[in-house]
Amino acid sequence: MRRSIKYLLLTTVNLVLFSLLPLHARYAQRSADAELKVQAVRLRGLQLTDLCLSTEARYTRHPALTDRHAPFQEHPLALEHFPSGSLILPSRLPNENP
């Protein structure tokens, strides 16, 4: 078989896989959303305010409820030192543009 045909076949396989992604996403989203809604209903009464992205520091566990100074309040001259603190931004001030 010619090299060009082999390459085109490989690209076709890649394209088929690529075009299957939206179909898979739609199918998987439907079942995952149903599961998420069931869990959300179960926990609705708790009125949770934050996503559990990282649990190492209070201010990255609940970024929406902490203030901007929280990372520096551990002790006088405290420096922010948790790895997730460099990835999760502090909460926005009310007059700050998103």
Place this chain on the structure above:
Amino acid sequence: MKTVVERHLNILDFTLASLLRRKGKNLSLLTIYLLVIFMLASLVFFVTALKREASLILEDAPDMVVQRLMAGRQDLVPSLYADSIASIRGVSEVRPRLWGYYFDVNGANYTIMANDDPSAEPESAMIGSAIARSRNMVVGDLMPLVSYDKVPLLLQIKSILPGGSDLMAADLILISSNDFRRLFHFPAEQATDLAVTVRNPKELATVASKIVQMFPDSRPILKSEILRTYQAIFDWRGGMTVVLLASALISFIIFAWDKATGLSAEERKEIGILKSIGWSTSDVLLLKFWEGVVISLTAFLLGVVLAYGHVFFLSAPLFAQALKGWSVIYPAFRLSPVLDGYQLAVLFFLTVVPYTTATIFPCWRAATTDPDAAMRS
């Protein structure tokens, strides 16, 4: 038509043979290109999926959370605040919330919350799946916690929240209000904060200003502010995104720059030979176009497919590690897949198009020179 297709196939054959002649160089090029696209696409998928989950989960967030500040730190809220806030016109419900953090001896940090559910039995707990995973616990096991009075509190695991709720409650321990007060020696008639529900969402800002007037030491946090915090975290300018985006883009720029700044002596010679045996400038450009397409399209398609698998089948281990940091308890990022066509199109035009152009441009310069000069150079 047949001749055109045949011409393209012949040139593609030649391109592939030419690429295979420099197998080592081109394979490493393809690998780096694929990695750059893989990182960028993974980031796009991860952030888009988290944004979507955040919006779904935070739908149930309270309209407003009222905290009390004391000397710049969050302090407990007396129940008197709840009664006064409930009397503000437009407020439909004020619910004192009891929650806090428990630092375990193994370094784990749990979020402990009092469950208002009347079915919550004393000395029993509902725990997040990450805690059960980390401590190898099953329903019925006993979970010992040490209270602030140094008295052990033995909690029987009543149920384990399923993995589907990890993004909400991976580190959560739900216990009864009495157990919560016993554990933290929490004063009566006080709460951690107040969850306020307002009938008309348009009145939230007015209610918040009334609360601040009534209690100057209070800090109301509106639902819109909570949502904005998460928008900022997942924004492209946000900490996590910008670090990865910048490193991937810089590597891509170095890589495309290297390609665009010139051809090797061997490639120049090859173009000279092709021109001298009768190839036209357009044939040479077509050859280089195919060379760019073979590398960039393969890298793009494979990179995106692998990124999808990385984020949605393997729970994004590369990014989870970064978020995990020193956490002992961490969620499994089992995200619901989201595919944004617009973002994929942007990724395509930011990576495939510049690379292909960067491949053609120096060749156009070489192909328009005299073949003899090109071969001698």
